[in-house]
Amino acid sequence: MLMKRMPRQSRIYMDHAATTPVTAEVLKEMLPFFSERYGNASSLHFFGQEAKEAMENARKRVAKLTGAKQDEIIFTSGGTESDNTAIKGVVLAAKAKDRSKNHIITSAIEHHAVLHTCKWLESQGFDVTYLPVDRHGLIEPADVENAMKDSTIMVSIMHANNEIGTIEPIKEIGKMCGSKGALFHTDAVQTLGKLPINVRKMNIDLLSGSAHKLYGPKGVGCLFIRQGVNITPLLHGGGQELKRRATTENVAGIVGFGRACDIAQKTMDKEMGRERILRDRLISGVLKKVPDSCLNGHPEKRLPHNAHFRFRHIEGESLVLHLDMKGFAASTQSACSSKSLSPSHVLMAIGLNPAESHGSLRLTLGRSNTKEHIDSLLSVLPETVEYLRKVSPCTG
16 A cells, blocks of 8 residues: 655655666656657667667666676666576576586575575576575685585675675685686676676676666666676577577667666766765664664675664564654565564574564665755654564564
């Protein structure tokens, strides 16, 4: 049910890890491709080639943001498809070439797009190792190396965690994978356009990204596939995207993605610094003003816009709903009283028990947030937590 407790213009959005608004510059560049420039990029005539040229310009922009070559980028419907294509595509191709190759390594805190893909592959006879993390959510590169087998095809470790914001040592992991002859995939949905990425310097063979996390449109993503890496396509029926993804391309969405990448390329350093200052103000304010509050994730190796907390004796879902009533958009991954929701697998993996996991709150900042927004939240959060503790059934 849509909540209408206060006007939209009075609300403060702090859930940028979930999605971001399409910026005016991105929308402006997209609009002609819904009407005036409506060609199919596979058509040979003027209208088709006009669409294809725009799409290739966008591909060039995405490649520039990642340090890839233009023809190493394919467009998808989003991060989930990119993760599925990277993992299934690589292991199915490897298995077809050498039946002894059947092992995949990933971590216990990956996005469900990776974890559920790996679970499905297990049902198909593949062997999957799920690596543990430390209390901050960090993966130890030595653990990856120790898990390697002669049958290992690939390793998939996310660049940064979507819940707690911890940034993983993917450059070191990628280098080790290369020395062992295994391919390395990283889910960079939360970091593309937010952190500097260079697929070659970071030893990455495959990388997933999504437009709507960096102020582009929903429904479009990318997958970097290093030249020479073989994948089995998941979709069949056409020769689009270098014969790796059959379907008519979403030209308007791709154009928007390209423009969003172009903007991110030019503004990233400044925005990272600005958001980091706001994040640190938020973290110090919450830990100081709210009793029995703790920061989840690494205190330093974390996304510049991510602040993830846990509060004893409350349920996170109730906190999110009460903050919404006061005009703040936030998120949580669990709820104490709902039988349909389980504790976050990420929080459980870093050693929290279910009661601790239930009191989680994720606040993720963006370009629109200001110091005044942080201070406004800090003025209402302590009393909200105090009220919920009085009425909450959570006592762990």
